[in-house]
Amino acid sequence: MRVILSTAPARYWQTTNFMLTNFPPLGLAVAAAAISPPHEVRIVENAKHRLKSHDLFRHVKEFRADVVAFTNNFYPDSLITQTVARQLKEANPGLITIVGGQAPSFLPEVYLDNGIDYVVLYEAEHTFKALIDHLAGTTQTDIADIPGVAWTTRDGEVVLNPRRELLQTFDDSPMPRRDLLPYYPSVTRKGYASTAIEMVRGCPYHCKFCTRPTFWGKHREKSIDRILDEIAHIKRLGFREMMVTDDTMAFDHEKMAQLCEEMIRRNLAIPFGGTLRADTATNHPDLIKLMRRAGLFFVNVGFESYSRKALKDMNKATTIEKNRQASENLRKHGVLILGSHVYGAPGQTDEDLELITRDGMEHCDFFRMNMYTPQVGSALFYEMTREGRMPSRNPEMFNQFEYLFDDGRDPQEMKWGFVKRQLQYYLHPSILKHAVKNQTPKERIIRRAYLSAVMFTTYRSLRKFGIEIM
Numbered sequence: 301m302r303v304i305l306s307t308a309p310a311r312y313w314q315t316t317n318f319m320l321t322n323f324p325p326l327g328l329a330v331a332a333a334a335i336s337p338p339h340e341v342r343i344v345e346n347a348k349h350r351l352k353s354h355d356l357f358r359h360v361k362e363f364r365a366d367v368v369a370f371t372n373n374f375y376p377d378s379l380i381t382q383t384v385a386r387q388l389k390e391a392n393p394g395l396i397t398i399v400g401g402q403a404p405s406f407l408p409e410v411y412l413d414n415g416i417d418y419v420v421l422y423e424a425e426h427t428f429k430a431l432i433d434h435l436a437g438t439t440q441t442d443i444a445d446i447p448g449v450a451w452t453t454r455d456g457e458v459v460l461n462p463r464r465e466l467l468q469t470f471d472d473s474p475m476p477r478r479d480l481l482p483y484y485p486s487v488t489r490k491g492y493a494s495t496a497i498e499m500v501r502g503c504p505y506h507c508k509f510c511t512r513p514t515f516w517g518k519h520r521e522k523s524i525d526r527i528l529d530e531i532a533h534i535k536r537l538g539f540r541e542m543m544v545t546d547d548t549m550a551f552d553h554e555k556m557a558q559l560c561e562e563m564i565r566r567n568l569a570i571p572f573g574g575t576l577r578a579d580t581a582t583n584h585p586d587l588i589k590l591m592r593r594a595g596l597f598f599v600n601v602g603f604e605s606y607s608r609k610a611l612k613d614m615n616k617a618t619t620i621e622k623n624r625q626a627s628e629n630l631r632k633h634g635v636l637i638l639g640s641h642v643y644g645a646p647g648q649t650d651e652d653l654e655l656i657t658r659d660g661m662e663h664c665d666f667f668r669m670n671m672y673t674p675q676v677g678s679a680l681f682y683e684m685t686r687e688g689r690m691p692s693r694n695p696e697m698f699n700q701f702e703y704l705f706d707d708g709r710d711p712q713e714m715k716w717g718f719v720k721r722q723l724q725y726y727l728h729p730s731i732l733k734h735a736v737k738n739q740t741p742k743e744r745i746i747r748r749a750y751l752s753a754v755m756f757t758t759y760r761s762l763r764k765f766g767i768e769i770m
């Protein structure tokens with residue numbers, strides 16, 4: 301079969317994150333590896349740097365695709381994914397559409413009701429292969445007997461097959477098809493390419509606003525040998541930088557130390573970035589030093605807040621002291637910090653919010669703030685639904701810029717407060733000057749953040765006048 305794997309089209313009015321960091325869609329490279337060979341695969345990225353939906357239509361014709369399979373982790377992208385899938389089917393009778401990733405795994409019925417042919421629930425590896433083999437007619441397995449698939453019968457009945465068991469080991473999985481991913485420029489070495497690597501699947505923590513614990517349920521790690529093989533493969537392919545997709549790098553700090561030592565010993569050190577918890581950076585300063593030697597240059601830290609009460613309410617399992625110490629430890633070793641924060645959690649006072657901007661600016665190289673959002677699948681979502689405190693269910697409202705709680709505060713005022721605080725940071729001359737220079741990794745990342753923000757504002761304004769460019 302000829303399969304195109306794709307992302308939902310970029311919607312610049314919905315997120316400012318497209319350019320901030322350097323992550324290609326690794327889920328697609330994993331899905332591609334599961335089926336090729338024998339099937340022929342092309343990855344068409346729709347969400348990178350340019351608006352390329354039209355390209356997808358062209359690729360389907362040119363490649364004579366039998367199947368287009370989308371990745372969709374972020375719930376607000378669900379509507380546009382369904383729309384593009386429908387348009388593709390109208391233009392190409394007989395084309396089969398599939399979707400995988402977090403949002404459809406939580407809400408498969410919504411996608412099937414809106415015309416998607418199949419949903420791959422949770423892990424791609426075995427389910428996607430079994431489904432494509434079934435569609436190609438290379439196996440006799442009945443669709444009802446493929447665990448992990450959601451589909452619709454001829455009578456229009458939606459069927460959710462039982463979930464497939466999660467992988468016990470990643471050692472036997474094929475290497476993700478990074479060779480099929482589009483070029484992502486490295487921020488550390490101009491002219492070279494960057495890629496992504498997954499060392500861990502899932503997160504052992506239970507932050508209330510986060511979907512990861514419910515999505516994977518169980519936290520699993522690749523073996524050190526497998527990770528080293530992947531890094532060697534990445535280097536052989538010519539990549540000179542990698543972003544780690546793990547929810548929490550170095551949760552097993554001893555294992556991370558071993559990995560870094562081996563990377564250095566085997567000449568596999570490579571600039572890398574990823575997400576790290578503040579308590580890891582605080583409790584293991586020597587590990588940070590070692591990770592830096594192995595190539596760590598950038599971390600995203602979910603500081604979230606500098607209020608004790610807010611951190612406790614979110615079940616973040618860390619403290620404001622650890623937030624501060626983490627920043628010191630990372631800075632000491634020259635690791636760039638993208639500090640993520642949340643704005644507008646119920647009970648967060650004006651003083652707490654003021655602290656986020658003040659301390660956030662002090663503790664980070666790049667300041668990021670999201671509106672506190674009850675993402676579908678998070679404990680917060682179920683709590684708010686139970687209490688009837690979430691008036692909107694429109695997926696696009698879950699874009700982390702809207703204030704979604706019914707708690708007596710004015711959503712418009714909350715939104716303005718949110719925007720004002722971001723502007724305070726990004727319009728500061730000391731930050732602006734980095735964007736103008738654009739020479740070091742820090743300057744390049746800040747410049748990307750500005751470009752994202754400009755596009756976000758432009759597209760949002762155009763949308764107000766009824767113009768949406770896809």
Ligand code: B12
Pocket residue numbers: 305307315316317318319321322323324325326327328330331347369370371372373374375376377398399400401402420422423424425428496498510511512545546547670675676677699700
């Ligand atoms: C890299 C990344 C990004 C990159 C996107 C890269 C890209 N081009 O895809 C950037 C930086 C741009 C980004 C932006 C945002 N992100 Co992000 N991101 C991630 C991150 C860290 C890694 C994704 C990844 O590659 N994982 C590794 C791959 C192998 O796993 P996977 O994608 O889940 O794929 C597996 C399965 O899901 C499934 N699968 C997935 N796709 C497909 C497709 C098919 C066809 C099949 C069969 C199966 C399948 O099979 C795969 C293997 O088993 C995840 C967290 C995480 N650890 O996954 C957050 C995450 C997806 N992001 C999140 C968020 C909130 C955002 C932003 C909203 C941030 C912001 N405030 O703006 C934006 C939204 C942008 C958007 N429209 O999607 C949330 C989503 C929460 C939610 N419920 O919606 C996550 C889960 C982080 C979190 N802890 O909450 N993100």
Ligand code: SF4
Pocket residue numbers: 503504505506507510511512513547548577602
């Ligand atoms: S916010 Fe981070 S640490 Fe908390 S549950 Fe989600 S991925 Fe894990």
